[in-house]
Amino acid sequence: MTSLASGARPRLRRDRAGGWIAGVCSGLARRLGADPALVRLAFVVATAAGGLGVALYALAWLVVPAGDAPAGERRRPSSARASVQVAVGSGLLLLSALLTFRALGLWFSDAIVWPLVLIAAGGVLIWRQSLGQPDAPEAPTRPRPVPTAPEQAAPATRDPAEAARTAAVAVSRTGVGVALVIAAGFAFLQGTGALSAAKDVLLAVFAAVVVLGVIFAPWIVRLVRSLAAERSERIRSQERAEVAAHLHDSVLQTLAMVQRRADEPREVAALARRQERELRAWLAGRPAPGQAASLGAALEAAAAEVEGRHGVPVETVAVGDAPLDPATEAVVAAAREAMTNAAKFGGGSTVDVFAEVSPERLNVFVRDRGPGFDPTQVPPDRRGVRESIVGRMRRHGGRATITSAPGSGTEVELLLERSGRDGS
Amino acid sequence: MGDRRPDIASLAAGLAIGLVGILVLLDDSGALDLSFAVFAPVACAATGAILVAAGLSRRE
Numbered sequence: 001m002t003s004l005a006s007g008a009r010p011r012l013r014r015d016r017a018g019g020w021i022a023g024v025c026s027g028l029a030r031r032l033g034a035d036p037a038l039v040r041l042a043f044v045v046a047t048a049a050g051g052l053g054v055a056l057y058a059l060a061w062l063v064v065p066a067g068d069a070p071a072g073e074r075r076r077p078s079s080a081r082a083s084v085q086v087a088v089g090s091g092l093l094l095l096s097a098l099l100t101f102r103a104l105g106l107w108f109s110d111a112i113v114w115p116l117v118l119i120a121a122g123g124v125l126i127w128r129q130s131l132g133q134p135d136a137p138e139a140p141t142r143p144r145p146v147p148t149a150p151e152q153a154a155p156a157t158r159d160p161a162e163a164a165r166t167a168a169v170a171v172s173r174t175g176v177g178v179a180l181v182i183a184a185g186f187a188f189l190q191g192t193g194a195l196s197a198a199k200d201v202l203l204a205v206f207a208a209v210v211v212l213g214v215i216f217a218p219w220i221v222r223l224v225r226s227l228a229a230e231r232s233e234r235i236r237s238q239e240r241a242e243v244a245a246h247l248h249d250s251v252l253q254t255l256a257m258v259q260r261r262a263d264e265p266r267e268v269a270a271l272a273r274r275q276e277r278e279l280r281a282w283l284a285g286r287p288a289p290g291q292a293a294s295l296g297a298a299l300e301a302a303a304a305e306v307e308g309r310h311g312v313p314v315e316t317v318a319v320g321d322a323p324l325d326p327a328t329e330a331v332v333a334a335a336r337e338a339m340t341n342a343a344k345f346g347g348g349s350t351v352d353v354f355a356e357v358s359p360e361r362l363n364v365f366v367r368d369r370g371p372g373f374d375p376t377q378v379p380p381d382r383r384g385v386r387e388s389i390v391g392r393m394r395r396h397g398g399r400a401t402i403t404s405a406p407g408s409g410t411e412v413e414l415l416l417e418r419s420g421r422d423g424s
Numbered sequence: 425m426g427d428r429r430p431d432i433a434s435l436a437a438g439l440a441i442g443l444v445g446i447l448v449l450l451d452d453s454g455a456l457d458l459s460f461a462v463f464a465p466v467a468c469a470a471t472g473a474i475l476v477a478a479g480l481s482r483r484e
Contacts, residue, residue: 059471063433063478082482089475092468099465 013067014060024060027067062088091121111191115184122180129173238395245388249337250278257309295328295362296321299355302336306351310343313350320357322418330396331364331414337388338366338412346370346410364414372404389414436477440470 015026018036025043029036047053062085098117101107189195254275261267281287292298296318303314322328335353342351346368354365378385385402389412393400398416447466451458 059437059474062475063437065482082479085475085479085482087479089472089477089479092472092475094472096465096469096472099461099468103461103465 012064014064015067022061023066024057024064027064111188115188115191118180118184118187122177122184125173125177125180129170129177241387241391241395244383245392246282248383249333249388250275253340292324294321294323295332295357296355298324298332299335299353302332303339303353306336306339306343312343312346312348314339314343314353315350316353318355322357322362327396327416328362330392331362331398331416334389334392334400334414335364335366337384341384342366342368342370342410359418361418362416366412367409369409372406372408372410374406375402375404432481433474433478437474440474444470
């Protein structure tokens with residue numbers, strides 16, 4: 001009996017490392033166990049005999065998946081490739097239907113239909129590209145991980161080559177879309193006989209664009225550079241604010257606790273160890289030890305932590321739940337700061353936390369029945385309310401509302417709109 | 425053994441190429457006039473069907 005495993009030939013894959021163009025011939029040769037030169041010769045002969053070789057090669061390029069990528073090159077995700085195949089295949093089927101209608105005489109006009117087809121194809125490419133890469137607000141997250149010694153030799157998560165490839169794909173996709181739309185315009189003008197008349201207008205427009213471009217180019221370049229610099233500065237400022245808020249919520253509060261419990265060395269040591277672990281995890285970009293996976297669990301954990309630290313009961317009620325992401329983590333951090341403030345300044349009253357999660361929005365209320373305060377009288381150097389709650393929510397696209405007055409307790413409302421944020 | 429699923433993309437490609445081959449044979453025998461107006465939509469449909477089948481099977 002022949003063993004299938006021992007005699008199994010490799011699956012048909014394009015051999016990009018050993019190929020000349022897309023690795024079709026080399027991959028086919030590996031599959032057949034033949035010399036790649038013979039396969040290439042067969043394709044050349046088929047090409048000479050009516051161009052069949054080119055068509056087969058192109059078809060195999062599209063259909064046959066790539067094998068191992070050359071060193072340093074990352075393979076394109078198969079899902080993206082599958083989407084491209086389905087899109088191109090659907091376009092060809094539509095083209096086939098149009099050609100069939102045309103052959104049967106069920107046709108409107110070449111001057112109308114083909115430009116419409118080109119405009120539709122170009123429009124789909126342009127819109128897909130523009131909608132696929134929304135100009136999202138630069139939501140700050142944690143700082144970049146500080147590499148440890150073994151990590152310094154490891155490649156970065158998003159290397160420049162990958163970024164350049166993504167940019168090239170975006171530019172080429174947009175470029176093809178624009179070219180298709182322009183071609184549609186030319187085809188329409190040509191089909192309706194208006195191209196010759198439009199030439200003079202196009203020439204005049206082109207000349208005007210060149211002249212205006214030469215005149216205004218320095219200002220345009222300066223404006224673009226200024227916008228880029230402003231964007232970079234805004235990102236840096238948000239990151240600084242995020243780091244400041246995190247340090248306020250963690251290190252500064254721990255130091256305050258250490259001062260208050262200076263006569264309890266074991267407690268102080270435990271606080272320091274916990275803070276060190278949390279800070280190391282944050283700097284390395286890892287989840288904090290014991291970090292919850294969902295909003296409800298994280299709020300419960302924050303409430304338990306505040307209750308344990310300050311000895312004030314914190315009651316938590318959550319309706320619905322959501323997975324943790326940078327935005328919901330910010331809500332938890334802001335709620336934790338509000339709980340801490342309520343525990344510290346609420347006069348020992350119970351702190352009530354109510355969270356409501358719906359597909360559209362996320363609401364968290366933190367209430368206490370303490371003496372209250374006047375939010376407008378908070379000193380500017382106190383960062384707890386201003387940065388850790390209000391600023392943090394604003395940086396992540398949410399809103400914090402503080403309702404308080406002397407003698408009537410305090411309510412902090414945190415609101416985060418979720419529609420369109422996570423695709424849910 | 426016996427648990428190998430058919431490769432949908434290869435199946436679609438085989439059927440499409442077989443169909444094109446039959447059309448070419450009919451044209452060669454004179455039973456069909458395979459002009460460009462006829463062959464172009466057939467070629468587009470065959471290629472499109474192969475690509476859609478390959479893409480859908482890869483998504484699964």
